[in-house]
């Protein structure tokens with residue numbers, strides 16, 4: 001990201017932001033609400049807004065993709081995103097297996113191996129319960145849905161994975177599980193940009209942080225050193241808040257069987273058949 005400036009209807013909301021993240025590195029974008037984190041994420045992913053103008057460079061694997069939507073980016077400049085609200089990020093009527101399968105096919109996985117690819121991805125995010133692939137999002141807990149979103153993001157084999165406050169809406173057990181999945185599954189070839197306002201969560205996952213305030217980078221440094229060497233008043237404030245807070249202590253990835261509070265919610269809804277979903281799926285795939 002070089003000198004990224006974003007204006008919406010003439011108002012400068014992101015102002016000369018510079019940072020970089022290496023393959024395999026987990027970088028945190030830290031900042032209070034309204035500091036410009038999500039807008040910066042939009043620029044990385046290539047989502048535009050009405051009235052938005054953008055200048056500067058967004059370099060992914062050396063290719064400048066600033067202002068380019070995902071469909072107009074080369075394969076080596078792929079960026080995937082995980083959002084805070086997992087419910088609206090997934091199609092509500094299509095089974096999660098089909099949603100992941102569609103993404104795998106789009107990225108060139110041969111039809112014969114899509115099914116095993118779906119199972120592998122679900123297992124990699126701790127969702128290997130039998131029948132999981134046939135469920136629709138409403139038949140999963142919030143933490144399970146967010147792990148499906150991570151599996152979907154990984155299905156496109158992105159060079160960069162941007163996760164915008166992916167744990168904010170989750171209880172502490174589901175939060176720890178999602179963090180552990182990100183820690184384990186974002187592999188050597190992928191860079192993670194993890195967005196949060198929570199320095200404690202950032203420190204448990206990321207090696208380095210870039211701190212944003214009012215759309216500008218105010219501080220940058222390795223974690224956890226940034227915690228006790230904070231120079232900018234805003235980072236000092238975050239640091240004090242993080243010290244006052246208790247971190248989730250469970251850093252292992254429990255299986256669903258051992259996670260009672262993150263279990264599948266019983267659903268009165270019958271599982272839809274592939275036939276009833278075909279029309280929706282075709283519409284979604286477009």
Ligand SMILES: Nc1ncnc2c1ncn2[C@@H]1O[C@H](COP(=O)(O)OP(=O)(O)O)[C@@H](O)[C@H]1O
Pocket residue numbers: 008013031032033034035036037038039040049
């Ligand atoms: N669509 C938009 N139109 C106008 N202003 C926006 C829009 N989205 C965000 N903003 C403004 O841009 C600033 C940064 O927003 P955002 O990137 O969402 O912050 P963060 O994710 O750090 O909470 C805020 O002042 C917000 O009000």
Ligand SMILES: [Mg+2]
Pocket residue numbers: 037038039164
């Ligand atoms: Mg935001």
